[in-house]
Amino acid sequence: MSRLVRAELVKLRTVWSTWVILIIAVAFTLPGGLLVGFAPHNNGIRHLIFPTEGTRAWFDLVLSTMDVVLDLALILGILMVTGEYRHKTVTPTFLYEPRRGRVAAAKLFAAAGAAVAVAVAGGVAGLLLGFGLVASGHGNIAEMLGAFGHVFPGVLFATVLFGVYGLGLGAIMKNQVAALVTGLGASAVIEPLVASTVPAVGRWLPGEAAQALESVTAHAIKGGHGGGFLTGITGLKLVTWWEGALALLIYGLVFVIAGSLTTLRSDVT
Amino acid sequence: MPDLRLQGLTKRFGSVLAVSDLSFTVGPGVVTGFLGPNGAGKTTTLRMLLGLVSPDSGTALLNGVPYRDLPNQTRAVGAVLEASGFHPGRSARKHLLAIATASGIDRTRVDEVLAMVGLSEVANARVGGYSMGMRQRLELARAVLGDPEILILDEPANGLDPQGIAWIRQFLRSFASLGRVVLVSSHLLAEAAQTVDEVVILARGHLVGKGRLSEMLDRQAATVRIRTPEHEQARLLAALRDAGFAPGCVNMNDATTVTVQGASPEAVAPVITANGILVYEMTSGGGSLEGLFFEMTEGAGLGDMVPGYSPGAVPGYVRGGER
Numbered sequence: 276m277s278r279l280v281r282a283e284l285v286k287l288r289t290v291w292s293t294w295v296i297l298i299i300a301v302a303f304t305l306p307g308g309l310l311v312g313f314a315p316h317n318n319g320i321r322h323l324i325f326p327t328e329g330t331r332a333w334f335d336l337v338l339s340t341m342d343v344v345l346d347l348a349l350i351l352g353i354l355m356v357t358g359e360y361r362h363k364t365v366t367p368t369f370l371y372e373p374r375r376g377r378v379a380a381a382k383l384f385a386a387a388g389a390a391v392a393v394a395v396a397g398g399v400a401g402l403l404l405g406f407g408l409v410a411s412g413h414g415n416i417a418e419m420l421g422a423f424g425h426v427f428p429g430v431l432f433a434t435v436l437f438g439v440y441g442l443g444l445g446a447i448m449k450n451q452v453a454a455l456v457t458g459l460g461a462s463a464v465i466e467p468l469v470a471s472t473v474p475a476v477g478r479w480l481p482g483e484a485a486q487a488l489e490s491v492t493a494h495a496i497k498g499g500h501g502g503g504f505l506t507g508i509t510g511l512k513l514v515t516w517w518e519g520a521l522a523l524l525i526y527g528l529v530f531v532i533a534g535s536l537t538t539l540r541s542d543v544t
Numbered sequence: 545m546p547d548l549r550l551q552g553l554t555k556r557f558g559s560v561l562a563v564s565d566l567s568f569t570v571g572p573g574v575v576t577g578f579l580g581p582n583g584a585g586k587t588t589t590l591r592m593l594l595g596l597v598s599p600d601s602g603t604a605l606l607n608g609v610p611y612r613d614l615p616n617q618t619r620a621v622g623a624v625l626e627a628s629g630f631h632p633g634r635s636a637r638k639h640l641l642a643i644a645t646a647s648g649i650d651r652t653r654v655d656e657v658l659a660m661v662g663l664s665e666v667a668n669a670r671v672g673g674y675s676m677g678m679r680q681r682l683e684l685a686r687a688v689l690g691d692p693e694i695l696i697l698d699e700p701a702n703g704l705d706p707q708g709i710a711w712i713r714q715f716l717r718s719f720a721s722l723g724r725v726v727l728v729s730s731h732l733l734a735e736a737a738q739t740v741d742e743v744v745i746l747a748r749g750h751l752v753g754k755g756r757l758s759e760m761l762d763r764q765a766a767t768v769r770i771r772t773p774e775h776e777q778a779r780l781l782a783a784l785r786d787a788g789f790a791p792g793c794v795n796m797n798d799a800t801t802v803t804v805q806g807a808s809p810e811a812v813a814p815v816i817t818a819n820g821i822l823v824y825e826m827t828s829g830g831g832s833l834e835g836l837f838f839e840m841t842e843g844a845g846l847g848d849m850v851p852g853y854s855p856g857a858v859p860g861y862v863r864g865g866e867r
């Protein structure tokens with residue numbers, strides 16, 4: 276099994292999409308944080324009780340822009356399966372390992388590992404941004420590191436689960452475009468819609484479950500319950516962090532297993 | 545000794561019976577050709593052998609076990625397949641490295657096989673920039689990465705230039721001469737005739753012939769074709785039957801051709817001269833693989849399997865409709 280996982284990591288390492296994803300994780304977090312920190316009135320969240328610059332809550336808000344890594348891990352997970360079908364490398368893959376469940380399991384571990392790398396890239400960018408802000412006189416280092424310690428673990432955990440969730444989506448859909456549209460469309464459009472109309476269901480959806488997980492860390496922002504700035508917009512009452520983690524884990528595993536039993540078992544012609 | 549055994553292999557795609565109750569074995573030390581018209585079921589059969597397509601019934605055993613139960617697939621079996629792919633952004637070396645990693649094969653073997661197929665110089669270039677022939681070579685390099693005992697190839701000559709084709713012929717021969725198994729499907733009959741020792745012929749998913757190519761050609765050579773003017777045909781048929789050729793073997797092929805099966809030109813020519821029959825042309829069945837192939841797969845094109853499809857029902861080009 277470890278060989279299969281290593282082979283998946285070789286595959287990831289040797290395509291440009293992986294590197295583009297890592298670069299975006301950094302390239303988005305840096306300016307994103309600045310935008311949120313300094314231009315709140317231009318980004319649609321002006322109705323939030325905006326925290327004072329330099330406070331822990333402000334750093335929480337600034338650093339939470341690194342949660343773009345969730346969607347990036349989702350994309351990476353989707354590509355890991357659908358790329359094989361798109362480029363027909365699934366034939367050599369199933370030739371070296373005809374027990375397809377084992378291939379799926381290896382991809383699961385590799386996706387989780389790659390998601391850690393994506394989250395770390397976002398985290399490093401967040402830290403750089405934080406140090407930059409401190410160095411330029413926007414708050415002190417203790418508040419910044421405190422906020423980072425809040426935000427990052429939740430993001431890391433949620434990103435790993437999103438990578439597996441993406442893999443599962445890819446495994447049941449097989450078609451790259453369809454899986455990307457579904458995965459990103461769900462998190463950008465469908466889930467917020469459901470969340471605002473049927474919150475009882477909506478708060479269990481992947482994106483909202485992930486927010487619950489992230490907001491373990493970002494409590495400070497709205498006080499009481501509530502998480503990142505997106506939660507502030509929807510005003511959704513989130514599930515607890517461990518419920519969110521469990522829900523995401525179930526999405527990922529159920530999709531990966533369902534894919535292994537259906538799509539991945541079909542004839543490769 | 546490595547071998548392949550197919551037993552009652554059957555596969556249906558919807559209403560199309562792609563492979564039907566197919567049984568044959570392939571032994572080591574020879575190159576076995578797997579021939580059949582388009583849509584005969586060659587690719588489907590090879591993919592079933594390799595566990596990529598699951599048969600509706602029947603078994604395919606490699607060294608006595610199904611593909612998935614081999615201890616290390618890459619080391620036991622190499623396969624060159626048509627619709628196999630590469631990530632265009634990955635180099636040949638990295639493509640093979642991933643497979644070597646998965647199969648526990650030393651990475652020095654990667655460079656070895658790349659050199660073997662002549663891709664060393666472009667090993668680090670993106671496969672997206674490769675020509676079709678280069679991709680086919682890479683596919684072959686992948687197949688032999690694990691130094692397998694069994695090689696299964698689907699149209700390996702596709703996209704290769706004449707040198708490439710000659711090269712692969714040598715390659716398959718030397719591989720087989722090590723006492724290993726080679727099963728190779730091909731459309732190129734002239735090429736196959738030079739490469740293979742044994743043939744398995746498939747038509748409409750059914751096995752229609754199998755044996756040593758040389759023996760099959762000897763048998764097939766015993767067909768004589770005689771072209772005459774139309775008005776001589778009846779006389780010729782009668783003369784041949786009178787001369788003792790079995791009536792079932794003497795046939796009218798069309799208005800101007802008579803065929804005599806199980807005969808040699810030496811036996812037929814005296815009958816013609818003795819009766820003073822005018823003949824334009826006499827050929828003996830040629831002993832060509834092509835002749836054998838057409839004889840065995842006659843009327844077994846896709847047309848019989850897929851309603852409405854009849855390749856070459858009317859040979860030749862058909863012009864677009866009149867305006």
Ligand SMILES: Nc1ncnc2c1ncn2[C@@H]1O[C@H](COP(=O)(O)OP(=O)(O)OP(=O)(O)O)[C@@H](O)[C@H]1O
Nearest residue numbers: 544557560562580581582583584585586587588589
């Ligand atoms: N995935 C599929 N879905 C539906 N039908 C299929 C599929 N794969 C093959 N077939 C059908 O099965 C039959 C056998 O196809 P196959 O590709 O095995 O033939 P082949 O002998 O390899 O032909 P060729 O010489 O053209 O490569 C054909 O009628 C084909 O249309």
Ligand SMILES: [Mg+2]
Nearest residue numbers: 586587588626
């Ligand atoms: Mg084919």
